[in-house]
Amino acid sequence: MDVGFIGLGNMGLPMARNILKAGHRLRVYNRTKSRAEPLQQEGATLVNSPAEASTGDVVITMLANDQAVEETVFGDEGVLTALKKGAAHISMSTITVALSERLKEVHAEAGQTYISAPVFGRPDAAAAAKLFVVAAGEKKAVERFQPLFDAVGQRTFFLSENAPEANLVKLSGNFLIAAMIECLGETAALMRKYDVDPRRFLEIMTETLFAAPVYRTYGALIADEKYEPAGFKLELGLKDIRSILAAAEAKSVPMPVGSVIRDHFLSAIARGGAHLDWSALAKVSAEDAGLKS
Amino acid sequence: MDVGFIGLGNMGLPMARNILKAGHRLRVYNRTKSRAEPLQQEGATLVNSPAEASTGDVVITMLANDQAVEETVFGDEGVLTALKKGAAHISMSTITVALSERLKEVHAEAGQTYISAPVFGRPDAAAAAKLFVVAAGEKKAVERFQPLFDAVGQRTFFLSENAPEANLVKLSGNFLIAAMIECLGETAALMRKYDVDPRRFLEIMTETLFAAPVYRTYGALIADEKYEPAGFKLELGLKDIRSILAAAEAKSVPMPVGSVIRDHFLSAIARGGAHLDWSALAKVSAEDAGLKS
Amino acid sequence: MDVGFIGLGNMGLPMARNILKAGHRLRVYNRTKSRAEPLQQEGATLVNSPAEASTGDVVITMLANDQAVEETVFGDEGVLTALKKGAAHISMSTITVALSERLKEVHAEAGQTYISAPVFGRPDAAAAAKLFVVAAGEKKAVERFQPLFDAVGQRTFFLSENAPEANLVKLSGNFLIAAMIECLGETAALMRKYDVDPRRFLEIMTETLFAAPVYRTYGALIADEKYEPAGFKLELGLKDIRSILAAAEAKSVPMPVGSVIRDHFLSAIARGGAHLDWSALAKVSAEDAGLKS
């Protein structure tokens, strides 16, 4: 396939590489050009604008936030003007439901295909092509691009024909992770105040009821208070919680645990933790219990 | 071993039966005698008081709450007066840390052994001898009674020599389950308001990041809104949250997600749901989002 | 003075009338023209655009929300292009701190004066010229327009030279009112469950520690469950809470009571209460306690 790829961050770079490895023609664009050079050596074509990346069958965006996607799609030399009728934009970033709804609308008006296909997994899973892809949009289109999803992920879940639903699921998944971090943080603080080793508690939990990878990963980070380097920055965690709360507000759904998490993210940032891994939410619980960290 | 067993509820009855099956001599006591009769036919001896159940090597209590344990241990014809020096009381109920500390103290004064060994698992796991046992107390004593733990559970975690720590771990585990229920409930309400099937969302979550049995069990109950019959009653869930918040308060640890859950349990009960399964916490999120249930 | 007035809603109409009565020349603009007609009979000039309202010494905006102010100021035939150098825009609506910062900037660039002067008080206070005005902006300019503030209010508080601070104070004041409503609602529910008349409780409070007009006003509405007609609509209350939480988030300040209130506003709206007075926040507390309302 003739694929454009925009956004070569911690997640985007390994994803683009895996698509290239799978044998597709790849045009890549990144605002900071130097990030793209390794891929050039591996066979990708570097282009100078989102528009130039959008002249093939499909263009994938994997960017940091709504604003970056908006500039890339709606800006001069953006995706929207360059994409051919019938060609597709696959948005794989974690963006808001509201922006996804807007993309759905404008691409439809332009006779283009829009697929929302956000992914679950941290950078190591991206490198290993072990991401989970949640895809929504016209079913035939999703099937047509299955080879691309197979190139980056271990499994694809087709959700529905309504693209923004994939963003709702992605944000809700991130909410569940953040909530798990918050709750592990609250119990870890409690254990410490009782002189019980939080490692032991988490070990028991993850070998019994909560034998899920995500509990093991975050449980260990919290028990060891190892918040650097950040696999996923706390300030990005706040962005995602803000996005899910906005999606919930749009339908008048209160999410009180979401509100607690949002407040703790703000506290963590106010105390200087924006750059830490989002598991550092647990620091707030520790400090609120009077523990030094 | 010569074992006494007090408390033949949904959990206690299958546990006692499994101990009997494992070949131990069993004396059973239950306030409502008829509950004990099936065990008599299987070879157990029915006795008329906690004291009579406490004349052997060890007596196990598996009761509904602190008050029942207090009456059983401290009452006339209670465990405390009857238990021989060197014999053991194994408390397997979910009781407060404060009561466990008191039991530790009084048994020590009386020259008796006290082991705290609460279990994780619902009645079906109890029947299948698949419980997880978290044991704390004098290590040698815990080892000595390992055959009893093996009779009821699939695995025993020895925690520490300080018995009440096992209660802290048990209550914290229940807090994590309640928090998971609350968060699944919040996302399920959100999905419904967006006309996304919560089943599909939960399916994706439990086949990817949250591939833990407890997510599958409760995810299904919530997605299907199947809150009866209760595996674990909502009012007992409130009791456990109250207990963990009390343990946290004793060490000045705020647990804001715990507070949210407590408030939602109260709401669920105020609206007539005390007898439902504690997964009905999700009803509160649904109703707060204006959904009919 | 030669005054333009834009926005003749429940608050704007009586304010404009009081300015007219005080002897100023008044040009009025309202999107729905019929709202302006009574003022025409009383001597005001009706104009056809925000621009036409902005040709004098000063133009006042008193609009429903940020969007209305943005359209009025930045739109074609908007305030910004029409206002003369040295002339002033006085924004009296409850808008966000972020929009106020933007207005400060664009008016400064255009050589125009910008004053932020939001008001406290409900429609009856506006009619009686008994509003409280909180003004911020260049001090000399505020002094120059004091006659206008005197025409609508009983007292003006000059805050600082930094106009957006007045919006911060206004939104924080509304937060305190909403929090008071929430807390009175929680206690009223409690009283009802104990068969104590909430009126009696509120009477005692407002004749002793809380002898403030705002407690009396809202206390009576809540005790009588009289949520219609709305003096200030619940959906506008949510808008203000959202604005204060956004201002707080911009500086990484958690406001957990603000979060509770936001969640309850959402619940009230989800259950069909958007059009009620914002004191209907108390209905959520009542329903969460299982009370019929």
Place this chain on the structure above:
Amino acid sequence: MDVGFIGLGNMGLPMARNILKAGHRLRVYNRTKSRAEPLQQEGATLVNSPAEASTGDVVITMLANDQAVEETVFGDEGVLTALKKGAAHISMSTITVALSERLKEVHAEAGQTYISAPVFGRPDAAAAAKLFVVAAGEKKAVERFQPLFDAVGQRTFFLSENAPEANLVKLSGNFLIAAMIECLGETAALMRKYDVDPRRFLEIMTETLFAAPVYRTYGALIADEKYEPAGFKLELGLKDIRSILAAAEAKSVPMPVGSVIRDHFLSAIARGGAHLDWSALAKVSAEDAGLKS
């Protein structure tokens, strides 16, 4: 009247003195005897037990918490055994609704009169005989002891014949004060982060909508961050919030703002603030916003 008075703390001592000044015969008891000596010089009789203080027409208890009242009433040489049939126990302390219900019951069984008459006001108001008394119990009895209430307070509110309701009202009033402190603290932190002087904000609020003494008093303490000496200790504030939450739980009433306050009290205590004035709740908001204090 022949009056016994038990409990000569910061509140009890000036109250007892005012009763003495009003011309009543006074028998006083305090666990720490030296506290009672000044009153002896002013004409009171010192006695050696609660029982000896309870031989007249009426005995008043004004003690720190439930436990002190329980020991005083139910202990050996306690009030209960000594009080004559027809004589009265007036409980003026801030105790739980549950204990008040128990006192109501036991005094009725003993043929004694029980009046619950907690007070609002800090020690300076007690000294100036300016307390507010909220009285509940048999109406004739309350009328009979009106001279005592007049001796200590500026006004008495008769609530109902059901004594524990006065405790519910007292605790709810303290909840409203704590909530006000919390909200003023949240806004003060916000103001500081925007470089707005919280004093100015609070000045505007208390001269307009919130012109109540309690807002002025606590607003000033918070704006000045003056948390010592304590007029009412933070750890006592936690006790009262715990009591109101317990009363609410007994009737299945969630009070989410109460939960937020409870968690913040715990945080304040965890960080070493138990001895500060309860207005130091605002320190938690400041620290959670990253402000040094």
